[in-house]
Amino acid sequence: xxxxxxxxxxxxxxxxxxxxxxxxxxxxxxxxxxxxxxxxxxxxxxxxxxxxxxxxxxxxxxxxxxxxxxxxxxxxxxxxxxxxxxxxxxxxxxxxxxxxxxxxxxxxxxxxxxxxxxxxxxxxxxxxxxxxxxxxxxxxxxxxxxxxxxxxxxxxxxxxxxxxxxxxxxxxxxxxxxxxxxxxxxxxxxx
Ligand code: HEC
Numbered sequence: 086x087x088x089x090x091x092x093x094x095x096x097x098x099x100x101x102x103x104x105x106x107x108x109x110x111x112x113x114x115x116x117x118x119x120x121x122x123x124x125x126x127x128x129x130x131x132x133x134x135x136x137x138x139x140x141x142x143x144x145x146x147x148x149x150x151x152x153x154x155x156x157x158x159x160x161x162x163x164x165x166x167x168x169x170x171x172x173x174x175x176x177x178x179x180x181x182x183x184x185x186x187x188x189x190x191x192x193x194x195x196x197x198x199x200x201x202x203x204x205x206x207x208x209x210x211x212x213x214x215x216x217x218x219x220x221x222x223x224x225x226x227x228x229x230x231x232x233x234x235x236x237x238x239x240x241x242x243x244x245x246x247x248x249x250x251x252x253x254x255x256x257x258x259x260x261x262x263x264x265x266x267x268x269x270x271x272x273x274x275x276x
Contacts, residue, residue, distance in 0.1 A: 108276055110210060110219060117272045117274075118221075118223075120165060120272065121221070124156060131147050135147045141245050145234065148234070164274060166274070169268055169270055171257075173257035176253070210276065216276065220272070225270055226265070227261045227263045232261070234249070238260065
């Protein structure tokens with residue numbers, strides 16, 4: 086890293102940014118991106134391993150138990166709140182709030198405009214009664230493997246269908262095809 090000259094030249098800017106009403110979110114965005122990327126990789130790896138070992142009906146446990154645990158571990162490490170939400174949620178707690186609904190709409194538009202799914206994310210700083218909060222959302226885009234559990238309801242295996250019906254009686258998370266946005270990984274941090 087070359088820094089001495091650059092750092093000195095940037096100092097007044099950094100000081101100014103500190104006084105302005107919008108904080109500099111570069112470092113936070115980097116951290117959120119890294120956290121989200123790590124989570125997606127870990128979860129994807131466990132999902133694939135479980136699918137290979139026992140098929141999709143067995144792998145449902147990875148999404149149900151491991152996803153929240155992996156997110157909680159990352160949250161403890163980073164001080165960020167992390168969850169997955171969707172307009173058509175499976176987990177009853179996976180309902181998006183107003184910021185997440187807007188983020189999803191924006192990401193859908195960018196996907197439709199041809200942006201690459203892997204890098205589709207967005208962030209902002211919002212004012213709340215408790216102060217400023219950094220918000221980040223990364224699109225979770227359907228891959229072929231996801232169709233086993235989120236594809237057209239009539240295409241799911243009888244085992245998967247039965248398990249989902251038993252564990253998620255209000256499931257809305259079917260009917261997706263590869264390339265669609267299934268939901269977002271949503272990260273929050275109080276500033
Ligand atoms: C083996 C079945 C299975 C596969 C394969 C699967 N999911 Fe899921 N997915 C689930 C279950 C079960 C839940 C609910 C988890 C919970 O209780 O929080 C879920 C929840 C989600 C959620 C959280 C929002 C919600 O609806 O509750 C997202 C987003 C999601 N899945 C995306 C994906 C993506 C993207 C893929 C492919 C990379 C994928 N899933 C593959 C079973 C699966």
